[in-house]
């Protein structure tokens with residue numbers, strides 16, 4: 001399937017808005033697989049999905065669709081640096097949501113201040129390793145906003161695509177999710193393990209099928225710095241933003 005690289009389409013900066021497309025001209029392609037029916041906590045069918053990016057949320061989205069779960073994507077990730085990378089990741093996620101007609105909450109109406117707040121909270125933790133306390137802060141900040149939105153907009157359950165990545169500590173993410181939900185009566189964080197039952201493999205499969213933009217670092221300025229330092233120690237070139245796409249033989253290994 002030919003796709004226009006997202007890098008060519010990044011020409012706008014969204015303010016908070018809901019993108020909703022109920023009318024679809026074509027039936028979207030999904031990975032054919034027999035899936036067990038997923039039941040969110042409490043038997044609820046309405047879920048807010050905090051999404052970090054298209055590759056991580058692709059499998060989560062298709063799994064929930066297959067179970068008839070009514071979900072909305074909440075994109076709030078002021079950790080992602082620089083702006084070019086932030087927009088690339090968001091546009092890829094929005095593109096995939098539009099394909100299925102999934103509502104997409106683009107929470108960047110106060111992006112500059114949110115970004116400043118993220119850096120202020122990370123102060124003193126600049127050299128913490130991934131999966132350490134800076135990441136706990138980073139998950140907390142994003143989940144607190146998602147939980148608040150869920151509470152204010154009638155979502156009894158929220159979950160996240162963050163835990164599907166093998167680079168992440170799922171227990172750490174789940175702790176943050178439960179902590180974010182705790183202040184709100186009736187709100188539950190769904191700590192489903194999206195990796196199991198072949199979820200991790202399908203995450204890659206869907207990313208290749210969709211030619212998603214392939215990010216090469218977790219997201220913040222410090223993870224970019226550390227990834228580049230690691231690459232340098234291996235004699236590799238620094239990360240180039242906006243060039244690597246899953247399943248694209250022309251670019252897949254170019255930057256390795």
Ligand code: SF4
Pocket residue numbers: 079080130131134135136138139218219220221222223
């Ligand atoms: S490494 Fe990833 S999870 Fe950790 S602080 Fe940076 S962006 Fe957040």
